[in-house]
Amino acid sequence: MNATELKSDNSLMLEAQDGNLKAIGELYDRHQKKLYGFFVRLTNNSFCSCDLTQNVFLRILKFRHTYNPAHQFRTWMYQIARNVLSDFYNSKNKLVEYSNDIDNVRHNEIEHQHGYASREDLVLYRAIGQLSKEQQLLIEMSKFQKLKYEEIALITNDSVGNIKVKVHRAIALLKEKYFEVDRTIDFE
Amino acid sequence: METSNKKIECVEVQELLSEYLQLELSNEKSLAIEGHLKVCSHCNNELAKLKKLIELIDNAYEPEPPSYLKSQFSELINKEQATQQQGSTKLPISYTTRILVRVAAAIALLLVGNAIGLFTYPYLLEQSSKQEVAMIKQEVSSLKEALVLSMINQESASERVRALNMTTELSHLDNKLFAVLLETLNDDPSPNVRLSAAQALSRYMASEQVRDSLISSLHEQTNPLVQITLINIIVTSNAPHAAESLKQFAKSKDLMDEVKQLLDIQIKQLTI
Numbered sequence: 540m541n542a543t544e545l546k547s548d549n550s551l552m553l554e555a556q557d558g559n560l561k562a563i564g565e566l567y568d569r570h571q572k573k574l575y576g577f578f579v580r581l582t583n584n585s586f587c588s589c590d591l592t593q594n595v596f597l598r599i600l601k602f603r604h605t606y607n608p609a610h611q612f613r614t615w616m617y618q619i620a621r622n623v624l625s626d627f628y629n630s631k632n633k634l635v636e637y638s639n640d641i642d643n644v645r646h647n648e649i650e651h652q653h654g655y656a657s658r659e660d661l662v663l664y665r666a667i668g669q670l671s672k673e674q675q676l677l678i679e680m681s682k683f684q685k686l687k688y689e690e691i692a693l694i695t696n697d698s699v700g701n702i703k704v705k706v707h708r709a710i711a712l713l714k715e716k717y718f719e720v721d722r723t724i725d726f727e
Numbered sequence: 728m729e730t731s732n733k734k735i736e737c738v739e740v741q742e743l744l745s746e747y748l749q750l751e752l753s754n755e756k757s758l759a760i761e762g763h764l765k766v767c768s769h770c771n772n773e774l775a776k777l778k779k780l781i782e783l784i785d786n787a788y789e790p791e792p793p794s795y796l797k798s799q800f801s802e803l804i805n806k807e808q809a810t811q812q813q814g815s816t817k818l819p820i821s822y823t824t825r826i827l828v829r830v831a832a833a834i835a836l837l838l839v840g841n842a843i844g845l846f847t848y849p850y851l852l853e854q855s856s857k858q859e860v861a862m863i864k865q866e867v868s869s870l871k872e873a874l875v876l877s878m879i880n881q882e883s884a885s886e887r888v889r890a891l892n893m894t895t896e897l898s899h900l901d902n903k904l905f906a907v908l909l910e911t912l913n914d915d916p917s918p919n920v921r922l923s924a925a926q927a928l929s930r931y932m933a934s935e936q937v938r939d940s941l942i943s944s945l946h947e948q949t950n951p952l953v954q955i956t957l958i959n960i961i962v963t964s965n966a967p968h969a970a971e972s973l974k975q976f977a978k979s980k981d982l983m984d985e986v987k988q989l990l991d992i993q994i995k996q997l998t999i
Contacts, residue, residue: 558811560804560807560808560811561804563804564800564801564804567797567800568797571792571796571797571800572789572791572792575790575791575792575796576789576790579790585790586885586919587885588790588792589792589793589796589884589917590883590884590885592792592796593796593799593800593803593882593883593884594883596800597803597882600803600804600807601807657788659783660783660787660788663780663783663784663787678784682781682784683784683787703746703751706745707742707745707746710745710777710780711741711742711744711745711777713780714773714776714777714780717776717780717783718776
């Protein structure tokens with residue numbers, strides 16, 4: 540129904556560089572759900588994830604002129620998302636200053652959201668939480684976001700070969716953790 | 728000997744299973760693995776587990792971002808578009824950030840000065856009366872207030888929540904701060920920020936003005952969490968006429984069942 544729906548991410552980004560900022564709104568519509576899921580799974584905090592999702596697109600908006608059209612938009616977006624995430628991890632101590640009331644509200648919110656998730660999903664998220672931060676990010680990018688090894692290598696500034704090995708190792712470990720958690724946890 | 732050979736093979740196979748499943752192995756290696764899987768039930772079991780894990784990931788529940796996110800971002804785009812049309816290269820955020828940094832630096836300087844004063848001239852402190860200390864305290868307090876006021880305009884909701892939580896460090900509520908807190912409570916797009924504003928204001932329920940404005944704000948709120956928080960604050964404040972205004976609020980349409988139940992209970996308790 541809309542001509543922009545047929546345009547590639549990259550050409551929307553070029554339009555934005557030419558001054559049509561609505562094009563970034565279109566990119567936002569396309570990617571916000573995936574990005575929000577990225578942050579919810581990696582921070583386990585739906586309240587902060589709203590902000591982090593916004594921050595990624597705020598940076599895309601502010602730094603639109605630094606985007607290099609030779610690269611895929613998606614790769615660039617996840618590079619920014621990774622930076623936003625590590626800023627969040629670094630500032631986490633400051634965020635603990637939130638009052639207890641806000642914490643309670645936030646927990647209810649997550650439980651509320653979990654109401655839609657199955658027991659298997661909860662076991663899965665719990666198992667992912669037991670991996671190292673690097674492994675969590677690799678699983679997220681490779682399995683949930685379905686990025687190619689080449690893209691992940693660009694995003695994390697690593698070689699394709701290394702990434703491949705690390706992803707498979709993380710998967711093998713996650714398999715162990717999943718069935719371990721599955722045996723021991725009772726959510727009732 | 729044979730069993731140990733087999734074990735080594737199992738370890739190797741299991742290391743490659745994930746690649747095997749993603750079809751990333753050479754033909755030769757794939758065939759070797761298939762040959763092993765025909766005879767080894769243990770590795771077959773591991774393969775089944777891996778398949779299940781991948782399937783779970785593929786079908787995992789995707790959390791849904793709240794709808795207000797989209798409208799918030801549209802606003803940011805409009806703002807950016809406006810500054811672009813002015814031909815200005817200044818970023819809207821940099822101005823507040825610069826003020827913030829300046830205010831923070833001022834506070835830091837003041838605190839350092841304060842500390843130097845306290846540690847190097849203890850005798851001065853004794854003499855030159857508590858008046859001076861009180862003055863400095865007041866100055867710090869007003870600087871803090873300036874910091875809160877500038878932080879509350881940040882685009883990020885968590886920054887705004889932080890600003891609101893900083894108000895607990897302020898000794899008193901002046902008219903300017905009160906106006907800003909009330910405006911945040913009534914108009915901020917994020918329910919989390921509105922909640923923090925309600926909490927911040929709840930510390931001043933001794934003031935009639937604050938009580939009245941919280942009660943009238945309740946009628947404006949649509950988010951059930953904010954409604955519940957405000958109801959509880961109003962009830963615990965012992966405000967006169969609280970029961971009456973809650974009764975009136977209970978009549979409004981579109982209330983969630985949980986909110987209605989809470990209202991019923993609280994109104995009963997107040998009217999006993």
